Amino acid sequence: MIRSEIxxxxxxxxxxxxxxxxxxxxxxxxxxxxxNERNFYMLGTMGLSSSIGFGLALAQDKPVISIDGDGSxxxxxxxxxxxxxxxxxxxxxxxIDNGSYGSTGDQPTxxxxxxxxxxxxxxxxxxxxxxxxxxxxxxxLQGAIDSDEMTIIVCKCDSGNIKLxxxxxxxxxxxxxxxxxxxA
Amino acid sequence: MNIDKxxxxxxxxxxxxFITTVPCKQLAGVIEEVEKRDDIFHIPSNKEDxxxxxxxxxxxxxxxxxxxxxxxxxxxxxNTLATLTQFYxxxxxxxxxxxxxxxxxxxxxxxxxVHTKALLAQLNIPTYHFHWQKDVEEFDNILxxxxxxxxxxxxxxxxxFWGGYGDQ
Numbered sequence: 001m002i003r004s005e006i007x008x009x010x011x012x013x014x015x016x017x018x019x020x021x022x023x024x025x026x027x028x029x030x031x032x033x034x035x036n037e038r039n040f041y042m043l044g045t046m047g048l049s050s051s052i053g054f055g056l057a058l059a060q061d062k063p064v065i066s067i068d069g070d071g072s073x074x075x076x077x078x079x080x081x082x083x084x085x086x087x088x089x090x091x092x093x094x095x096i097d098n099g100s101y102g103s104t105g106d107q108p109t110x111x112x113x114x115x116x117x118x119x120x121x122x123x124x125x126x127x128x129x130x131x132x133x134x135x136x137x138x139x140x141l142q143g144a145i146d147s148d149e150m151t152i153i154v155c156k157c158d159s160g161n162i163k164l165x166x167x168x169x170x171x172x173x174x175x176x177x178x179x180x181x182x183x184a
Numbered sequence: 185m186n187i188d189k190x191x192x193x194x195x196x197x198x199x200x201x202f203i204t205t206v207p208c209k210q211l212a213g214v215i216e217e218v219e220k221r222d223d224i225f226h227i228p229s230n231k232e233d234x235x236x237x238x239x240x241x242x243x244x245x246x247x248x249x250x251x252x253x254x255x256x257x258x259x260x261x262x263n264t265l266a267t268l269t270q271f272y273x274x275x276x277x278x279x280x281x282x283x284x285x286x287x288x289x290x291x292x293x294x295x296x297x298v299h300t301k302a303l304l305a306q307l308n309i310p311t312y313h314f315h316w317q318k319d320v321e322e323f324d325n326i327l328x329x330x331x332x333x334x335x336x337x338x339x340x341x342x343x344x345f346w347g348g349y350g351d352q
Contacts, residue, residue, distance in 0.1 A: 044266075045233075047237075048264065048268065051236075052238070052244075055239060055249075059202060059245025060246055079237075082234065171272045172272060182246065
């Protein structure tokens with residue numbers, strides 16, 4: 001499965017919850033599949049989906065899912081020790097690991113070579129790290145959201161993209177409606 | 185006046201309850217003070233752009249955030265400031281140790297100091313420079329201004345403000 005197929009499959013699981021989605025194609029795909037005010041689309045700043053989602057999870061009690069990619073996590077690898085050492089049970093980090101920088105033309109990442117992000121997350125001190133194959137993600141994600149324990153999911157999948165337009169929503173609109181959803 | 189306590193008092197009085205820090209020798213006292221306060225959740229970051237991401241999330245979660253860091257971080261965070269904090273119009277007080285200014289003992293620090301105000305000006309970030317201890321009296325107003333305007337705001341605090349590095 002490629003990322004857009006995974007997002008289509010897990011969209012009903014994500015729908016009731018606050019989701020911070022990675023820059024580029026992941027946000028565009030989620031926007032196309034199930035646009036709603038509980039989605040925060042990153043239009044810039046590669047690498048910070050995990051940090052934004054984690055800050056949000058620390059600041060309030062609702063479940064938060066950060067959708068990240070292997071390339072983005074490699075960009076902001078320092079996030080994993082911060083998350084590990086300040087764990088909060090309402091946070092789930094979903095790393096879609098397709099071994100490539102999808103939004104920029106599928107150049108290979110080191111996560112698709114010798115670097116194992118599951119091992120990295122564990123070595124950083126994350127207690128609850130689950131590696132899962134794409135087709136098995138749904139129940140694992142639901143379990144992570146339902147559990148009181150913070151979970152890092154590394155979802156292995158194929159690399160590949162679909163063609164779709166950029167998000168033209170104004171960033172302040174995205175932020176405002178998201179904050180209203182946080183308060184609701 | 186204890187400026188570490190005054191800064192922490194003003195942060196608490198302005199309901200700033202989520203603070204991330206990347207350490208600097210000059211900031212050790214204020215970081216320690218922030219860590220002590222029950223009204224503040226203190227979360228150290230590994231890098232300043234990561235910290236700004238945490239602050240963005242905390243703000244959307246209903247908390248007033250702040251970041252404490254060195255001026256070298258301006259070189260690290262320009263993209264984050266422009267495409268996250270400014271693009272989505274979020275407030276962020278940045279309490280910055282202004283290394284490489286008067287009374288600085290480390291020559292390399294001067295190399296970023298000479299760019300600091302120019303970079304902040306280029307980003308249209310409101311910038312205040314604390315050089316004398318009495319300048320801290322403005323801090324409360326700067327915090328109010330930051331959360332009124334929904335912008336990142338820089339407070340540069342140099343070695344003279346912090347009392348220097350002792351005899352050199």
